[in-house]
Amino acid sequence: MLAPVAWRTPPRHYGPWELVTSLLTEGLVARGVDVTLFATLDSVTTAELRGTSPHGYAEDPARDGRIAEALHVSNVLAHSADFDLVHNQLDWLPLAFSQHCAIPMVTTIHGFSGAEILPAYRQGRSAYVAISNSDRSPELDYIATIHHGIDLEALPFNAFPGAGLVAFGRIHPDKGTAEAIRIARAAGRKLVLCGIVQDERYFAEQVQPHVDGDRVQFLGSVGPEQRAEVLGSAAVLLHPIAFDEPFGLSVVEAFGCGTPVVAYRRGSMAEVIDDGVTGFAVPGFAEAVAAVDKAVDLDRAGVRKRAEERFGVDTMVESYLRVYRQLIDSRTN
Amino acid sequence: MLAPVAWRTPPRHYGPWELVTSLLTEGLVARGVDVTLFATLDSVTTAELRGTSPHGYAEDPARDGRIAEALHVSNVLAHSADFDLVHNQLDWLPLAFSQHCAIPMVTTIHGFSGAEILPAYRQGRSAYVAISNSDRSPELDYIATIHHGIDLEALPFNAFPGAGLVAFGRIHPDKGTAEAIRIARAAGRKLVLCGIVQDERYFAEQVQPHVDGDRVQFLGSVGPEQRAEVLGSAAVLLHPIAFDEPFGLSVVEAFGCGTPVVAYRRGSMAEVIDDGVTGFAVPGFAEAVAAVDKAVDLDRAGVRKRAEERFGVDTMVESYLRVYRQLIDSRTN
Numbered sequence: 070m071l072a073p074v075a076w077r078t079p080p081r082h083y084g085p086w087e088l089v090t091s092l093l094t095e096g097l098v099a100r101g102v103d104v105t106l107f108a109t110l111d112s113v114t115t116a117e118l119r120g121t122s123p124h125g126y127a128e129d130p131a132r133d134g135r136i137a138e139a140l141h142v143s144n145v146l147a148h149s150a151d152f153d154l155v156h157n158q159l160d161w162l163p164l165a166f167s168q169h170c171a172i173p174m175v176t177t178i179h180g181f182s183g184a185e186i187l188p189a190y191r192q193g194r195s196a197y198v199a200i201s202n203s204d205r206s207p208e209l210d211y212i213a214t215i216h217h218g219i220d221l222e223a224l225p226f227n228a229f230p231g232a233g234l235v236a237f238g239r240i241h242p243d244k245g246t247a248e249a250i251r252i253a254r255a256a257g258r259k260l261v262l263c264g265i266v267q268d269e270r271y272f273a274e275q276v277q278p279h280v281d282g283d284r285v286q287f288l289g290s291v292g293p294e295q296r297a298e299v300l301g302s303a304a305v306l307l308h309p310i311a312f313d314e315p316f317g318l319s320v321v322e323a324f325g326c327g328t329p330v331v332a333y334r335r336g337s338m339a340e341v342i343d344d345g346v347t348g349f350a351v352p353g354f355a356e357a358v359a360a361v362d363k364a365v366d367l368d369r370a371g372v373r374k375r376a377e378e379r380f381g382v383d384t385m386v387e388s389y390l391r392v393y394r395q396l397i398d399s400r401t402n
Numbered sequence: 403m404l405a406p407v408a409w410r411t412p413p414r415h416y417g418p419w420e421l422v423t424s425l426l427t428e429g430l431v432a433r434g435v436d437v438t439l440f441a442t443l444d445s446v447t448t449a450e451l452r453g454t455s456p457h458g459y460a461e462d463p464a465r466d467g468r469i470a471e472a473l474h475v476s477n478v479l480a481h482s483a484d485f486d487l488v489h490n491q492l493d494w495l496p497l498a499f500s501q502h503c504a505i506p507m508v509t510t511i512h513g514f515s516g517a518e519i520l521p522a523y524r525q526g527r528s529a530y531v532a533i534s535n536s537d538r539s540p541e542l543d544y545i546a547t548i549h550h551g552i553d554l555e556a557l558p559f560n561a562f563p564g565a566g567l568v569a570f571g572r573i574h575p576d577k578g579t580a581e582a583i584r585i586a587r588a589a590g591r592k593l594v595l596c597g598i599v600q601d602e603r604y605f606a607e608q609v610q611p612h613v614d615g616d617r618v619q620f621l622g623s624v625g626p627e628q629r630a631e632v633l634g635s636a637a638v639l640l641h642p643i644a645f646d647e648p649f650g651l652s653v654v655e656a657f658g659c660g661t662p663v664v665a666y667r668r669g670s671m672a673e674v675i676d677d678g679v680t681g682f683a684v685p686g687f688a689e690a691v692a693a694v695d696k697a698v699d700l701d702r703a704g705v706r707k708r709a710e711e712r713f714g715v716d717t718m719v720e721s722y723l724r725v726y727r728q729l730i731d732s733r734t735n
Contacts, residue, residue, distance in 0.1 A: 133518040135468070139498035140522065147501045165472035168480045169502045185466040189473065 070094050070116065072108035073159045074141050075134065076125040079113065082290040083265045085318045086179050089217050090158045096386035105152065107145045138162055146170050154393055157195065161186055164193030173396045180204060180315040196396055201337035204315035213392050217316055218385030223293065224325030226373040227301030233259035235303035237319040239267040240276060245309035245333065247275040250285055252307055252354065256361040259284055263291040263299055301326030305364045308332035309357055317341055324376035327369035331360045347372045403427050403449065405441035406492045407474050408467065409458040412446065415623040416598045418651045419512050422550050423491045429719035438485065440478045471495055479503050487726055490528065494519055497526030506729045508545070513537060513648040529729055534670035537648035546725050550649055551718030556626065557658030559706045560634030566592035567694070568636035570652040572600040573609060578642035578666065580608040583618055585640055585687065589694040592617055596624040596632055634659030638697045641665035642690055650674055657709035660702035664693045680705045
């Protein structure tokens with residue numbers, strides 16, 4: 070299991086790729102699969118842990134991320150002959166060097182940073198897993214689409230939320246933080262904002278001026294422990310994204326707590342949200358404001374139930390096991 | 403020969419790493435060495451040419467340079483077993499993946515972009531060549547220091563220059579373009595500026611306002627054909643750098659034309675300039691202004707002669723051949 074090394078696996082706070090990698094790894098080990106996790110050396114896992122980075126480069130300003138990633142990937146490939154399969158969770162660099170991989174590789178594409186990144190995917194010797202059908206590139210062949218799973222035990226159902234709304238994710242124009250503030254105000258509800266500040270200027274100009282600690286609260290980065298509490302105690306999660314988000318982990322995490330979602334209908338949102346059951350994927354501002362009260366009226370137990378049916382970590386682990394078997398069978402046959 | 407793929411080898415205009423790579427490659431082929439040049443596929447060489455990039459990524463905004471470099475490096479390493487030696491001219495990425503190189507590697511370190519890049523060098527399975535003694539890192543072992551060589555035929559001696567000065571290199575604070583303007587003005591001489599604009603804001607704010615087409619001329623990027631004419635017709639090359647430049651190819655190219663140099667005494671300048679023979683390496687502005695007239699009085703034939711003795715391409719090629727033999731002998735013994 071080739072994890073990214075931007076953050077620890079699992080991450081202390083932010084780090085969705087590392088979080089999904091951790092959930093899958095632990096799920097595989099629990100099923101008796103012999104997994105070696107190549108990740109930062111401060112990672113926490115029941116698998117065998119190996120790596121070259123003492124800790125995440127995003128947590129150490131003295132570290133050059135490009136070099137940390139290259140040393141990490143080179144190390145995994147150099148030991149690839151000891152394994153049956155490499156599962157690459159680290160974007161394009163292992164693909165560019167995939168001719169040095171002695172065994173089959175499968176890559177989960179966590180999203181494309183841009184079209185100029187496709188050449189590494191087109192020539193990569195790897196099977197590809199999409200994290201949503203909406204994120205599939207027509208230029209690539211995929212072995213499967215596997216939605217991310219969540220740890221349903223760590224995200225318990227909350228039948229008695231407050232009346233306020235929550236927006237969860239990096240503070241960045243892509244995530245629509247300022248748009249969420251406008252929607253909450255128009256809907257006449259309080260809003261709690263959570264997430265690392267990724268765009269300092271956007272935060273200072275368009276978010277911070279509205280933070281008053283009452284109508285709009287800003288909690289900053291919220292780690293795994295607080296996540297269930299913050300998501301579960303909200304009436305609705307607002308997710309008015311301004312980009313084609315490939316999956317949206319916080320949306321599904323909200324479902325786990327029984328919290329419905331009002332999102333802008335871009336990227337994977339129409340695929341992830343069951344309209345009228347777990348929330349509403351709407352085209353714009355006015356529809357979002359109108360959808361808030363409708364979402365509050367949804368059956369929260371039904372939201373949780375749908376999360377269990379579609380987005381449990383077991384579902385994800387079993388889907389990946391099918392992919393692994395298919396790849397290993399096609400090699401030995 | 404693993405060339406960089408930012409530019410063609412040799413470059414059309416700017417591209418000092420690709421230029422040196424080309425001079426060495428052609429010199430080796432002329433001596434009967436069987437060289438395969440891995441470079442952009444529009445490169446021009448008498449060696450066998452192979453590669454993965456149709457042209458330099460710096461010449462194509464649609465191309466992601468990180469991916470172009472990774473695919474290129476992976477391809478070279480995948481074919482390394484066909485050769486006796488890999489000569490890496492492409493910085494740290496081949497070092498990070500050097501455990502996938504089947505044969506000895508030697509790396510010319512064209513300069514360190516920063517201290518955070520050293521981990522890739524420390525663990526690289528490669529011999530290292532410094533391009534000046536001043537650029538040696540105390541943390542690394544080196545097999546040799548080899549100064550860059552220049553094509554003395556393409557840089558003919560000019561005994562009858564004008565009275566004006568020239569500054570040659572990227573337009574960037576590091577290169578001291580604005581400082582050269584101040585020195586020329588204080589010395590009462592005209593100045594010609596040549597180079598690609600690498601820092602747009604610096605150019606707009608500190609360079610362009612002084613360009614009047616008379617006292618200060620700006621020629622932009624000057625390709626190989628014009629280089630000898632521009633350098634040779636100057637009375638003195640100004641090189642008031644604001645960083646520890648590891649070599650300074652334009653300084654030595656000026657010597658080839660018989661043009662002495664007044665430089666700030668940083669990085670390799672005291673090592674490259676023979677004080678009182680090929681120019682003056684001075685501590686600051688006042689000394690530079692005073693040194694201009696002294697440099698004009700130097701014997702230009704003596705400058706050319708010293709270039710032939712120290713910086714001819716043959717000297718460089720023979721030095722590298724000694725390094726190659728040493729590496730191959732130490733492997734077979």
